[in-house]
Amino acid sequence: MKNAISLTQNNLAEIATHITSPTYSRNDLEIGIVHVGVGGFHRAHQAFYTNKLQETKNANEWAICGVGLREGDRKIYDVLKKQDGLYSLIIKHPDGNIETSIIGSIKDILLSVDDPKAVVQRMANPQTKIVSLTITEGGYNFDASTGEFNFNNTDIQHELQNPDDPKTVFGYLTAALKKRWDSALPAFTIMSCDNIEHNGDVTQKMVMSFAKKQNPDLAQWIENNVSFPNSMVDRITPVTTQADIEYLEKEYGLKDEWPVTCEPFIQWVIEDDFSNGRPELEKVGVQFVPNVKPYEKMKLRLLNAGHSVLGILGALHGHQTINACMEDATFVKYLRTFMDIEATPTLDQLEGIDLDTYKDSLEARFANPNIKDSVSRICSESSAKLPKFLIATLSDNLENHNSIEFATLVIASWCYYSDKQLNKDGQPIEVIDAMAKELHEAAKQTSTDPLAFIKQKSIFGNLADNERFANQYKEKIAKIYNDTDIRKHMKEMI
Ligand code: CS2
Numbered sequence: 001m002k003n004a005i006s007l008t009q010n011n012l013a014e015i016a017t018h019i020t021s022p023t024y025s026r027n028d029l030e031i032g033i034v035h036v037g038v039g040g041f042h043r044a045h046q047a048f049y050t051n052k053l054q055e056t057k058n059a060n061e062w063a064i065c066g067v068g069l070r071e072g073d074r075k076i077y078d079v080l081k082k083q084d085g086l087y088s089l090i091i092k093h094p095d096g097n098i099e100t101s102i103i104g105s106i107k108d109i110l111l112s113v114d115d116p117k118a119v120v121q122r123m124a125n126p127q128t129k130i131v132s133l134t135i136t137e138g139g140y141n142f143d144a145s146t147g148e149f150n151f152n153n154t155d156i157q158h159e160l161q162n163p164d165d166p167k168t169v170f171g172y173l174t175a176a177l178k179k180r181w182d183s184a185l186p187a188f189t190i191m192s193c194d195n196i197e198h199n200g201d202v203t204q205k206m207v208m209s210f211a212k213k214q215n216p217d218l219a220q221w222i223e224n225n226v227s228f229p230n231s232m233v234d235r236i237t238p239v240t241t242q243a244d245i246e247y248l249e250k251e252y253g254l255k256d257e258w259p260v261t262c263e264p265f266i267q268w269v270i271e272d273d274f275s276n277g278r279p280e281l282e283k284v285g286v287q288f289v290p291n292v293k294p295y296e297k298m299k300l301r302l303l304n305a306g307h308s309v310l311g312i313l314g315a316l317h318g319h320q321t322i323n324a325c326m327e328d329a330t331f332v333k334y335l336r337t338f339m340d341i342e343a344t345p346t347l348d349q350l351e352g353i354d355l356d357t358y359k360d361s362l363e364a365r366f367a368n369p370n371i372k373d374s375v376s377r378i379c380s381e382s383s384a385k386l387p388k389f390l391i392a393t394l395s396d397n398l399e400n401h402n403s404i405e406f407a408t409l410v411i412a413s414w415c416y417y418s419d420k421q422l423n424k425d426g427q428p429i430e431v432i433d434a435m436a437k438e439l440h441e442a443a444k445q446t447s448t449d450p451l452a453f454i455k456q457k458s459i460f461g462n463l464a465d466n467e468r469f470a471n472q473y474k475e476k477i478a479k480i481y482n483d484t485d486i487r488k489h490m491k492e493m494i
Pocket of ligand 1: 235
């Protein structure tokens with residue numbers, strides 16, 4: 001086999017002879033969007049839609065500049081820099097069909113730890129109209145028990161005193177907005193694309209809390225000028241594997257150091273509330289609606305919660321992937337029962353959406369055998385995810401005297417998992433979580449205080465004080481600690 005060709009702008013014409021590649025002129029693109037958090041999801045979703053829009057040859061002002069705010073973003077920065085922002089997207093269909101294309105919508109990438117000024121300047125550039133975010137569920141810096149901004153963070157403290165030396169997303173946003181205000185430029189829209197209910201409202205609340213403390217006049221200007229649309233974003237994007245990189249080399253002779261793989265399904269529902277213009281994404285399938293909240297809630301409480309249910313129970317059982325869970329009839333039945341009797345009653349009316357059809361489609365998506373979405377990706381950062389995906393449902397059901405036992409078994413399993421870090425066969429489970437240590441410490445106390453795990457207020461709020469939940473939880477804990485065969489306990493419930 002001849003040497004693989006590297007994915008770069010210079011090689012694009014040659015690559016385009018055998019892989020679908022941008023047909024628009026990337027040179028003519030101007031950066032209109034600065035995106036913080038260029039992970040797989042952003043590249044499979046927003047950058048994909050933007051690329052599609054650019055293919056209409058009528059969206060030159062909407063190229064993306066990616067921004068990494070953490071040292072951990074260095075690898076994606078290095079790769080995308082080397083590849084001129086280009087990457088391959090590999091869409092894997094359930095029938096084995098694979099579609100590969102080169103995405104060209106990311107025109108530049110910056111790493112704040114190397115050049116903080118460049119990031120502020122890019123956001124403050126007159127051409128920038130939107131700053132979008134995928135900073136993960138844990139990135140919004142709020143306390144789950146109070147919902148308030150967490151000022152105890154040392155970087156935040158530093159930024160409050162030194163507005164010209166930003167560290168976190170909040171510091172960068174206010175530094176750039178201040179520059180725009182000083183130069184009489186219009187504000188940009190701040191568009192959250194994370195899996196949080198009311199993601200725009202939450203972002204607004206956090207940015208405003210921070211700005212009010214840092215500079216009350218600026219805060220007033222932000223309040224009057226910046227919009228924060230809520231959105232629901234959806235596309236299952238597993239972690240890229242070495243096999244994906246090798247697939248491109250073997251199949252196409254292409255050397256892409258960090259391609260993205262994803263499912264065919266994609267959805268983006270967003271409120272049409274932009275302070276400084278927006279791309280015409282409706283031309284490529286994005287839905288603009290006046291109120292996105294019911295969609296967000298449906299997606300978070302069925303898809304994301306469904307993932308966590310399968311992920312945590314699956315990890316304990318020893319399943320490696322979500323599709324492996326879906327080959328296990330007990331898991332399928334458990335998931336559907338959870339969705340039907342615990343998640344669905346908490347949802348709002350959604351005109352034109354049949355929830356049974358939606359749930360059927362989720363089952364089909366989870367079962368896609370080619371996605372091989374790892375249980376470990378789903379379980380990662382559960383301390384940030386579960387309050388939004390599962391615990392909110394549990395609280396609603398407690399209030400409405402509905403069933404809570406399906407969610408409670410998941411929480412109890414999460415405790416066991418955090419405590420022992422082993423599956424039922426004694427194989428180690430790697431816990432990937434910013435709070436891994438705290439989770440382990442709390443879970444370890446279960447033998448002396450069975451409620452220790454759910455007493456972590458930053459995750460569970462005051463739920464441990466709820467008698468019905470506490471009793472149900474204790475019962476599940478006793479079952480699991482007594483016999484780790486989680487599938488047996490699931491079977492008893494369905
Ligand atoms: C997953 C999501 O992070 C998770 O646990 O549920 O990444 C999910 O795959 C996406 O939100 C799908 O849109």
